[in-house]
Amino acid sequence: MAKLVIIGAGPAGMSAAIEARRHGAEVQVYDNRPEPGGNIYAALGSCRAHRQDVWSALGSSYEDGGPLLDAFLSCGAVFRPRTSLWHLDNDGILALKGPEGTRTDTADAIILATGAQERPMPVPGCTLPRVMGVGAAQILLKTSGVVPNGPIFIVGSGPLPLLYAWQVARMGGRIAGFVVPNGANLRLSAFVDIQGILAGWGYLTKGLAYQVDLLRRRSLIYRNARDIEIIGEIHAEYLRFTTGKQHKIKVGTVLLHDGVIPSIHPAAAAGLPIPYTPAQDAWRAESAGNIHVAGDLAGIIGAKGAALSGQIAAQTALGQTNSNASAKLNKERAFRRLMDAAYPPAQLAAIAPNTTEICRCEMVNAGAIRQAATELGPDPNRIKSTLRIGMGPCQGRMCAKSLQSIVARETGTSPDDIGLHRLRSPITTITLGELAGLKE
């Protein structure tokens, strides 16, 4: 019996597991979070069981995950939560860190479905407590039913803030205001791809519904904002920006969002190809050998597409012929192109003031990066070894993308030509004691 190891239990990883079990494979799934579900279905199991009010407020896009979660939990795959992959070599040996310490595993084929993270949107003051990602606040809502301290201001754009605002409203809360950075877009406006519109019709009507509801609730909306800055001593207290005139607003919480990007770190450290996609302004991973890439990791695709791509990855990994999932996945891709065009990233990193912290771990600001780029040229590895940027606990997950944007702009290089800095295992924090505890 072939053994398949899947990393990530979002829609892609869960679908891959279900499909692989259908073909009789032995399946082991690891995810670093406490519950399966990934981003869209984060904490679905405990929310459904224990937080009825939240469950009904989150809406159908969340409820839709119930059947998938149930099918995953009963498919016969072995699931280990709270277990991170920190090393993967091309012989198919995996090193993992979980509640019981470090362990290794082997597989005939591996599916990486590590999904997405929010694109970091560095502005001055973004390291203060009570500043979070919009997606992070949504995870807080799903895991805890908590709407953070008001007044809540969202800085950014994209479908996720609209969905979150709608979910908060259904919890009886309110987003006090939206600050839309210059160059970003709050609305679905670019109807550029007729195939995409047809493919995504269901999504579009939902998107419009969120907007209508949102406007009805009269959040303040500030467009074309520049010089955005968060101010506070011990946590965020004020949001300052200009829109032709100066604004300084008292805030309880600031939520940032500039779209989502693939979580490429494990794939990159395993040596998989990591091409840059200009349309999504992001790196993504490609399959190689017996390591197969699925879901948002292969390029942001959304929940439905992620599930289809997980199914296809399992079929490919097990040498089965692809079902009609491929045709459906193409439709999802067409819709995604529309979304990408409708919500271009604001890329605030490229224009961040020199004092903005870009690397939160080693405290490297935009000014230091600009100076290094001018002196050393655009090679991210030279900049990294000089500034130690990307060498702290997060291993560059929070700064690699911003580093690329800043260096591209500063040196006049195309982002395409600025590679990801070299990544080495371990790709997560691991102590010498844990390493020593590894039994092969």
Add this chain to the structure above:
Amino acid sequence: MAEGIQFDVDGNAFLAQPGETVASAMLRLQLVPFRFHPVDTSPRGPFCMMGVCHECLIEVDGKPGQQACLLPVVPGMSVRRPLNG
């Protein structure tokens, strides 16, 4: 909160809900900052809630550097915020 899970933060007792992580419970209880940054002592709290940013590092049951957003609250858990460096 009928099914509360008892845990403590800096010696004070609190209740968590089933399925809550240490980070989400502490945010609900308004316990920020989580720590001060070792380089410049700037205050920090959870940013990503998904294990990416490492801003939520905290001491749990005597073990420092734990990612609070990935850790479910369990009965009797003892959390300490390393607020004095």
